[in-house]
Amino acid sequence: MKFSILAGVFTAGALAQSGAWQQCGGQNYQGSTTCVSGYRCVYVNDWYSQCQPGAATTITTSTRSSSTSSAPTSTSTSNPGAKKFRWFGVNQSGAEFGSGKYPGTWGVEFIFPDNAAVQTLINQGYNTFRVSFSMERLVPNTLTSSFDAGYLRNLTNSVNFITNAGAWAVLDPHNYGRYYGNIITDTAAFRTFHTNLAKQFASNSRVIFDTNNEYNTMSQDLVLQLNQAAIDGIRAAGATSQYIWVEGNSWSGAWTWNTTNDNMKALTDPQNKLVYEMHQYLDSDGSGTTPTCVNDQIGVQRVIGATNWLRANGKIGVIGEFAGGANSVCQTAVTGLLNHLQENSDVWAGALWWAAGPWWGNYIFSFEPPSGTGYTNYNSLLRKYVP
Template sequence: MKSSILASVATSAAGALAAGGAWQQCGGIGWNGDKTCISGYSCVYSNDWYSQCLPGAAAPTTLSTSTTSKVSTTSSTSTKSSAAPTATPTTTPAGKFKWFGANEAGAEFGNDVFPGTWGKHFTFPDNAAVQTLIGQGYNIFRVAFSMERATPNTLTGALDTAYIKNLTDSINYITNAGAYAILDPHNFGRFYGNVITDTSAFQTWWNTIAKQFASNSKVIFDTNNEYHDMDQNLVLNLNQAAINGIRAAGATSQYIFVEGNSWSGAWTWNTTNTNLAALSDPQNKIVYEMHQYLDSDGSGTSTACVSTTIGVERVVGATAWLRANGKQGIIGEFAGGANSACQTAVKGLLDHLKTNSDVWTGALWWAAGPWWGDYIYGFEPPSGTGYTYYNSLLKTYTP
């Protein structure tokens, strides 16, 4: 359901007494608001912290909620969970995105061969394709790369000069053209396949990388791509170590995007990554990066979307979490198949984010890059499957 529809429903229900509007929260631990829903909606339990007014009931209903259970701080729930969204935001006037763009994949390819050979196992973004997207209004690009190629052998080792030069050239091309470039170590919280547990070494790694880009104000640091199946406190501590290392490197003007456990999924964020609200940055430039796909298991591996409303349904809980905690977020990866149902779901997702632009700063499509071929979501101009089907829609959301 598009956010414009949600807004009109919420407005018409504003005068209802003791009844929550469509999609609004109606229960959960500590909830003191309405516990009934407007006609046609029922208060559906999602977890001990959230219940929500969902379509399906002919009359208002009530729900008793537990006040004893607690959410574990060591959850390792995968985004492949089928958990439903758990809260809905307060609708705000439509705004404008700060950032809207695409991921640039390639430098992280060939992750079963290290260090690998440029042009054979991995590649870097095509500047001409990037310029095409910039020319159409896209203003942010998330450039994936490999930690193992940046600092071979150890987290605290020296930089690989050739790899870093090529990465830097790509970043500089983007920023010199006026867009933002996100440095994305695409490692899933792992180094050579092993979960990173040494937060001090991780801080050193980020300090080394950040020194190379400290003077470029249009660079954004993404702490790590899609932590998953990890201790939740470790995810918190790794994110904080990255922030500390980046700021200690003299990179004080740039934004830092932090990611969460459970593949950084938006649809489980407010039940999995709640402790990340404790992250601190002396520059107050943290943005919470979440990813969201619209297929049945949320993995982003299918051209089929669950429904035309699944885009909104999977992010409303994250919207509520951001607003309740005074945070800002971005959807760092999203995509849908090249079909009308997915297009409607994608538009609904983006309309919702834009309507709630007080907490959502933008979104990036997954993914552009010169080696995608006929990949189902490929956004590389001029002939990528996702690009040819979605560009006319997506460029209407550019800042």
């Protein structure tokens, strides 16, 4: 989820030219349709155009079909008979709260998952939990510095609780490709961070490593190199049995993956356990900041391009974040999304709702038992898809 970074991007986009890799067009988009020097506005789909490197031009949805009444044509072939997901669950968010307040105090600026709530979800069949954390709290000095013992202990306790219960724990450095707000450019240091982290969990086969949450507004080659550095670092630590989930630029959005992140197909892993993690929200700008879905088919519409990319390149994907508002349009759209993923289970391995956590309160998508808005409105729907 994009949080305040996204809000700042779209506010700026409405006032001036859109920056590198920012949105510049799409259905209901109100911002600038021109890009800064050296970038051009490239149509991705009816809901999203993006500033990508190249000669300046403007492409808006007026030059494309504006229909949103049905899903775009797919060249993919669905599997006869949907299979169960390998991974299906919920993000656990809280340890990354209090952005900018470092190191912060547990219980004041940030919180770790509630084990009782996690157990409730495990009892209902959810088997995967992506645990967000802050790199600045784990390594408070530099990316290569030693870990903060208390923060690591709390993170490890959360992960061990999940995996000891037989579920999967996804380690999610929730940093948007940044460290203390600055884009990470030192790939060697990034590799060292992942080596050091992986050493802590190398013996736990139920751990999954996520390279970083939602890289955005960065050089596309840098995103590729950071992901490869993370893969190399994890394997160098002796963590050879675990899956690695890699994320892409432009907030790892599924709806722009095939145009923005095509170079990610070059990633290599000696263990052949890479999974391409994409995120997809269903509101007009794809930010997941409103409970309104564009239409009841938008879930399918926004992932078909990614489905085709995965199949064409022989890759496996997972939707690491998705959600919908508490209304019938979104419930239909979410159902369509999950059905599509299951029907194409040769390339999609699962999906995780955003998000649960003790401090979400009345957040529009909260999946924290027993009374989170997302939990009360979607639990019965999502439980149909548990493995």
